[in-house]
Amino acid sequence: MSAVMTIEELRAGLAWRKNLDKVFVVVGLLILMSCLGLLALLFLDLVRDGAARFGWDFLTQFPSRKAERAGILSAWVGTSMIMLVTALVALPIGVAAAIYLEEYAPKNWITGVIEINVTNLAGVPSIVYGLLALGLFVYQFGLGQSVLAAGLTLALLILPIIIVGTREALRAVPKAIREAAYGLGATRWEVTKDHVLPYSTGGILTGLILGLSRAIGETAPIITIGALSFIAFLPGSPVTGEFPFVNFEWLKSEFTAMPIQIFNWVSRPDQAFQQNAAAAAAILLGMTLAMNAVAIWIRYRFRKKINW
Numbered sequence: 462m463s464a465v466m467t468i469e470e471l472r473a474g475l476a477w478r479k480n481l482d483k484v485f486v487v488v489g490l491l492i493l494m495s496c497l498g499l500l501a502l503l504f505l506d507l508v509r510d511g512a513a514r515f516g517w518d519f520l521t522q523f524p525s526r527k528a529e530r531a532g533i534l535s536a537w538v539g540t541s542m543i544m545l546v547t548a549l550v551a552l553p554i555g556v557a558a559a560i561y562l563e564e565y566a567p568k569n570w571i572t573g574v575i576e577i578n579v580t581n582l583a584g585v586p587s588i589v590y591g592l593l594a595l596g597l598f599v600y601q602f603g604l605g606q607s608v609l610a611a612g613l614t615l616a617l618l619i620l621p622i623i624i625v626g627t628r629e630a631l632r633a634v635p636k637a638i639r640e641a642a643y644g645l646g647a648t649r650w651e652v653t654k655d656h657v658l659p660y661s662t663g664g665i666l667t668g669l670i671l672g673l674s675r676a677i678g679e680t681a682p683i684i685t686i687g688a689l690s691f692i693a694f695l696p697g698s699p700v701t702g703e704f705p706f707v708n709f710e711w712l713k714s715e716f717t718a719m720p721i722q723i724f725n726w727v728s729r730p731d732q733a734f735q736q737n738a739a740a741a742a743a744i745l746l747g748m749t750l751a752m753n754a755v756a757i758w759i760r761y762r763f764r765k766k767i768n769w
Contacts, residue, residue, distance in 0.1 A: 504746055511740025519740060523693040524722065528733030533741050535692045536722035539608070540677060542696060542711065543718060546612025547619065547676055552669050554616075555623030562624070563631045564653050583621035590618045591685030599686050606687035608696060609712040614682045619672030626668020630661035663763025670756035674749050680720040690725040692717045719745045 522532025562579075566572045594614035604610040634657050642652040658665075696714035700706060719741060726738035 504743065507739045507743035507746065511736050511738075511743050514736050514740040519737075524691055524717075524725075528731055528737055531726075531734075531737055533719065533722055533744070535695060536717050536719045536741070537744070538695050539692075539716040540718045542608050542699075543611045543615060543683075543716065544673055544677060546609060546712070547615040548669065548673060550613060550616040551620050551623055551672065555620050555669075556627050556665060558620075559624045559627035559631060560653060560658075563628050564649065564657070579621050579624050583625060586681075587618055587679050588681040588685065590614055591682035593617070594682060594686050605713070606689070606715055607713050608716045610686050611683050611688065611716060611718070612712075614686055615676040615679060618679065618682060619676050622672040622675065623668050626671065627661075627665050630664025630668065631657060633664060634660045663760045666763075667756040667760045670752050670759070674752045674756075677749055677752070678720055678745065680724060683718055683721065688721050689715055689717045690721055719748075 519532050520537070521534055522530065523534050524536070525531040558579075562572060562576065566575075591614060594610060594617065598604045598610040598613050599606065604613075638656050638660065639652055642656050647655070692715065696711035696716065697708055699708055699711055701708045723738050723741045723745065726734040726741065729735075
């Protein structure tokens with residue numbers, strides 16, 4: 462009789478846990494749908510307020526003191542160049558650091574302290590990175606208020622995110638793949654290069670794009686290092702028609718960015734500038750959503766390849 466009661470109690474407990482799981486799923490879905498609904502309402506409100514300014518002229522004209530003639534050409538070009546520098550700097554350093562910590566570093570108190578600090582750095586306010594960059598890149602290294610200084614600043618900002626995301630992608634690789642490669646006589650670097658990295662590429666690129674999605678909307682760090690709020694020229698082209706066909710002068714150019722331009726327009730009382738700010742914010746939000754969509758697509762493609 463006691464055994465029968467124990468089995469019944471066990472079944473009742475399992476049923477209660479299953480119901481609790483269902484409640485958790487429902488609550489999670491409600492929270493997710495609420496957040497997505499708020500985001501959709503915000504986006505639609507921006508689109509509605511800035512609908513009158515959407516057009517090719519808005520994308521191809523420089524900022525102006527007259528709201529109806531103002532555009533975001535220098536802002537989105539500056540943002541694109543900063544994101545290019547950020548990606549080129551943060552990706553190799555972040556991936557290399559993650560590979561070392563996950564595949565090579567001995568498991569002792571030193572690496573434990575490093576891992577804790579990397580995780581904590583992901584939560585440091587962005588203004589702190591701006592102050593660090595102001596003293597290090599602008600004054601110490603003499604880079605000035607340039608695209609290069611801004612790109613390096615945002616690279617520092619997203620570096621912990623990339624390291625953490627890459628380590629999670631490396632951990633997701635089944636141990637059987639490593640063991641099989643070691644069993645065939647491969648070295649640790651060959652295992653990492655030929656097996657671990659190809660398997661985790663989707664997760665690594667996803668972490669990079671999510672990091673860039675955060676960096677693209679940051680205002681405090683680039684204001685701290687001296688981003689201009691009004692600029693009526695573009696940096697030089699990275700590509701030239703003469704040998705060696707690459708120009709690095711654009712890295713030294715002064716710049717502005719989409720968040721700076723939006724902040725400048727929002728601070729003005731004229732309603733026309735408020736429409737410009739709404740249109741620019743909608744475009745920036747659309748760029749961020751597009752980057753996240755690319756991250757999802759990359760992850761799906763690489764997972765599909767692995768499954769095949």
